[in-house]
Amino acid sequence: MSTAELQAELQRRERNIKKLERRRERLMEDLQEIEKQLASEDALSASGGIRGRPRNEMNLVDSLAAVLNGKEMSVTEVTQAVQQAGYMTTAANFRTIVNQALIREKKRFKKVSRGRYTAR
Incomplete structure (x- = not known):
């Protein structure tokens, strides 16, 4: 590969990284909006909505x-x-x-x- 080809490849990858970072930001904003909606609907319990295993009196x-x-x-x-x-x-x-x-x-x-x- 020539130097020019390597530089072109680096530039292509940098553009791709920038696109991915912008996409990640948009997805994070969407996720925050969804979490707000869930909280306003009281969809999450105090324990974070995770169900634990049942506890029995005896093993x-x-x-x-x-x-x-x-x-x-x-x-x-x-x-x-x-x-x-x-x-x-x-x-x-x-x-x-x-x-x-x-x-x-x-x-x-x-x-x-x-x-x-x-x-x-």
Whole structure:
């Protein structure tokens, strides 16, 4: 590349940077306007509009132990029983989480047969 070509390329890139900076400024102004509208509509809660995960009285393992106490259930049955007992979750794969907890907590749960557990 010649010096003239390099200078032309630099100028082209500088113009492109200026265009991008102007576009960014316009977008920032638009964003500020949208945030003002949301605030005036009370769309944002005090916590910033972000929903947290639900808090339960007992952790999952304690809830599983309470549901399984004196009973033998499959993983699916345990999952449903824990949720019916009031355990809240937003997990899409809650059955898998329950299964992992039952396998991990060997001191608290006993595997009776394939896929069936009881509390110790």
